[in-house]
Amino acid sequence: MYEDLKYWYLRDHKLFRTLSFGQIRQLCIITGFKKAQKGEIIYFSSSDLPRIFLLKKGNIKIVAVDEEGNETIKDIIQKGDLFGELTLEADSQSNEYAKVLSDDVAICSFLMSDFEDLLLRNPSMALSYTKFVGLKMKRIKNSYANLISKDAKTRLFQFLKDWAEKEGVRTENTVVIDNYLTQNDMAQIICTSRQTATQLLNEMETNGTIVYSRKEIIITDMRKL
Amino acid sequence: MYEDLKYWYLRDHKLFRTLSFGQIRQLCIITGFKKAQKGEIIYFSSSDLPRIFLLKKGNIKIVAVDEEGNETIKDIIQKGDLFGELTLEADSQSNEYAKVLSDDVAICSFLMSDFEDLLLRNPSMALSYTKFVGLKMKRIKNSYANLISKDAKTRLFQFLKDWAEKEGVRTENTVVIDNYLTQNDMAQIICTSRQTATQLLNEMETNGTIVYSRKEIIITDMRKL
DNA sequence: AACCATTTGTCGGCTATATTACAGTTACTG
DNA sequence: CAGTAACTGTAATATAGCCGACAAATGGTT
Structure with missing residues (x-):
C-alpha cells in the first residue's frame, strides 16, 4: 500500500478534509490497512494498542458477547463510518468482535494516541470531532428511545x-x-x-x-x- | 454576583481546572447565574441562544414532551453535572424543560459559542471535553442496554x-x-x-x-x- | 447428487407488564 | 382545620411478544 493511496483513503472522509498532506502523513505512518471477505471475524484484540477504524468499503456488524455467551449486535457499520474507541478512552473489559457482512470490506485504522496528538495540534478538527461524537450520541439516544417506547x-x-x-x-x-x-x-x-x-x-x-x-x-x- | 465568585463556580469543576483566570473570565463575562426553588420549571427557550449549563447545587430532572403531550424523563442532573447542548449542536425541534427536584438549585450557564471559542484556543481542553462527552455516551449506552435486556x-x-x-x-x-x-x-x-x-x-x-x-x-x- | 449448515416459517403456551379503575394517604394552602 | 392536589396502594383484566419445538426452504460443499 503506497503512502499516497493511504493519504487519499483518509482524506476523502469529511472529518479529515481540512488536514494537510503532512498532517495526514503523521497518521499514515502507522495506518493499518486490511481487506477481508464475507463471514470473516475481526477481533479487536485487547492486548493490542487501542485503535480507531475507518470502514472504506462494505458493511460489518459489531457483536458484543456477554458473560453468559449471549451475542448482541451493538452496531452496523457502513462505508465511510468511523468505529472503535471513538470516546478516546480504551475500555478493556468489553468483549467485542466485528463480522463482515458484505462480500468484501476494506478497513483503515490508526492508533488512538496518534489521533489524539493530531487533535491537540488541530483545535478546529478537535471541535469537529467533538461534534461528530456528539452527533453519534444523539443518534444512539434516538434509536434507543424508539426501542423503548414503540x-x-x-x-x-x-x-x-x-x-x-x-x-x-x-x-x-x-x-x-x-x-x-x-x-x-x-x-x-x-x-x-x-x-x-x-x-x-x-x-x-x-x-x-x-x-x-x-x-x-x-x-x-x-x-x- | 461578583466576577471572582463566578470564577470559582466554574473553576471547581474538573473540566475547567486547567484554565487560567484570564481564560475563565472570557466565559464569565457572559456567564449567567440563576437560583430556583423546588417545583419551579425552567424552560430552555429555543429563541434564546444555545447554552451550556452547569448545576452547582441541587437536583433537577430534564423532561421531554412529545407531540402527543406525553412526558418522559430524559435525564436526572445532579450537583456538578453539565447539561444542555453538550453536543455543541443546537437542535431546535426538541421540546424540553427542566424541573427542580431539590429544595433549591443554583445554575451557571454560558453561551455555546463562547465555549466553542474557548475549546479552539485550548486543544487539550477540547480533548478532555471530547472524552467527557464520550464517557457520557458510554453511560447512556449502558443504561439503555439495561433497560432493554433486564x-x-x-x-x-x-x-x-x-x-x-x-x-x-x-x-x-x-x-x-x-x-x-x-x-x-x-x-x-x-x-x-x-x-x-x-x-x-x-x-x-x-x-x-x-x-x-x-x-x-x-x-x-x-x-x- | 447427496449432504449439511444456515436461514426461514409456523404454532401454542406462558409470563411479565401495561392498563383501567378506584381507594387510601400525605402534605400543603388558605 | 378543612379542603384539595399530589402521591401511594391494590387488584382484575388484557396482551405483546418470548420461548421451545419442529418443519420446510435455501445454498454452499464435497
Missing part, C-alpha cells in the same frame, strides 16, 4: 425506513435495498425475537408493503412506510 | 444501586438516600408503569431490603443489592 412493528418499520434512506436505491416511490442481513440480524437490531421479526416481515409481504428475499428487500411504496 | 425488577435494583453509590450516605452496610423523587419519577427512569414500580418497592420493603418513605430511602444491606 412496539416491535413500529421499530421494524423505522428500521427499514432508515436503512432504505441510507442505502436504498430509489426509483419513483419504490426502494431496493441490498439485503446483507438475516432476519435474525434484523431481529437483534430492533431488539425482538427472531420469530417475531419473521412474522412481521411476512405480514408486510402479504400486505404488499415489501417484497422480501435473502438478496434484496424491495419497498413497494416508500410513502406508506 | 426486567423491571432488575432495573429497579440497578437504579437504586447507582443512586446509592452516587448520592447515598453509607454507614456500615446501610445506605441512606435523600429521596427527592416520586415513585412515578422512578418508574419513568426505569421505564415501567408507576404501578409496577410501587409493587416492586413494596415488595422490597416487606423483604426488608429497603425502608421507603417520601423523604428518604434506606437500603438496609448494600451487599444484598
Whole structure:
C-alpha cells in the first residue's frame, strides 16, 4: 500500500478534509490497512494498542458477547463510518468482535494516541470531532428511545425506513435495498425475537408493503412506510 | 454576583481546572447565574441562544414532551453535572424543560459559542471535553442496554444501586438516600408503569431490603443489592 | 447428487407488564 | 382545620411478544 493511496483513503472522509498532506502523513505512518471477505471475524484484540477504524468499503456488524455467551449486535457499520474507541478512552473489559457482512470490506485504522496528538495540534478538527461524537450520541439516544417506547412493528418499520434512506436505491416511490442481513440480524437490531421479526416481515409481504428475499428487500411504496 | 465568585463556580469543576483566570473570565463575562426553588420549571427557550449549563447545587430532572403531550424523563442532573447542548449542536425541534427536584438549585450557564471559542484556543481542553462527552455516551449506552435486556425488577435494583453509590450516605452496610423523587419519577427512569414500580418497592420493603418513605430511602444491606 | 449448515416459517403456551379503575394517604394552602 | 392536589396502594383484566419445538426452504460443499 503506497503512502499516497493511504493519504487519499483518509482524506476523502469529511472529518479529515481540512488536514494537510503532512498532517495526514503523521497518521499514515502507522495506518493499518486490511481487506477481508464475507463471514470473516475481526477481533479487536485487547492486548493490542487501542485503535480507531475507518470502514472504506462494505458493511460489518459489531457483536458484543456477554458473560453468559449471549451475542448482541451493538452496531452496523457502513462505508465511510468511523468505529472503535471513538470516546478516546480504551475500555478493556468489553468483549467485542466485528463480522463482515458484505462480500468484501476494506478497513483503515490508526492508533488512538496518534489521533489524539493530531487533535491537540488541530483545535478546529478537535471541535469537529467533538461534534461528530456528539452527533453519534444523539443518534444512539434516538434509536434507543424508539426501542423503548414503540412496539416491535413500529421499530421494524423505522428500521427499514432508515436503512432504505441510507442505502436504498430509489426509483419513483419504490426502494431496493441490498439485503446483507438475516432476519435474525434484523431481529437483534430492533431488539425482538427472531420469530417475531419473521412474522412481521411476512405480514408486510402479504400486505404488499415489501417484497422480501435473502438478496434484496424491495419497498413497494416508500410513502406508506 | 461578583466576577471572582463566578470564577470559582466554574473553576471547581474538573473540566475547567486547567484554565487560567484570564481564560475563565472570557466565559464569565457572559456567564449567567440563576437560583430556583423546588417545583419551579425552567424552560430552555429555543429563541434564546444555545447554552451550556452547569448545576452547582441541587437536583433537577430534564423532561421531554412529545407531540402527543406525553412526558418522559430524559435525564436526572445532579450537583456538578453539565447539561444542555453538550453536543455543541443546537437542535431546535426538541421540546424540553427542566424541573427542580431539590429544595433549591443554583445554575451557571454560558453561551455555546463562547465555549466553542474557548475549546479552539485550548486543544487539550477540547480533548478532555471530547472524552467527557464520550464517557457520557458510554453511560447512556449502558443504561439503555439495561433497560432493554433486564426486567423491571432488575432495573429497579440497578437504579437504586447507582443512586446509592452516587448520592447515598453509607454507614456500615446501610445506605441512606435523600429521596427527592416520586415513585412515578422512578418508574419513568426505569421505564415501567408507576404501578409496577410501587409493587416492586413494596415488595422490597416487606423483604426488608429497603425502608421507603417520601423523604428518604434506606437500603438496609448494600451487599444484598 | 447427496449432504449439511444456515436461514426461514409456523404454532401454542406462558409470563411479565401495561392498563383501567378506584381507594387510601400525605402534605400543603388558605 | 378543612379542603384539595399530589402521591401511594391494590387488584382484575388484557396482551405483546418470548420461548421451545419442529418443519420446510435455501445454498454452499464435497
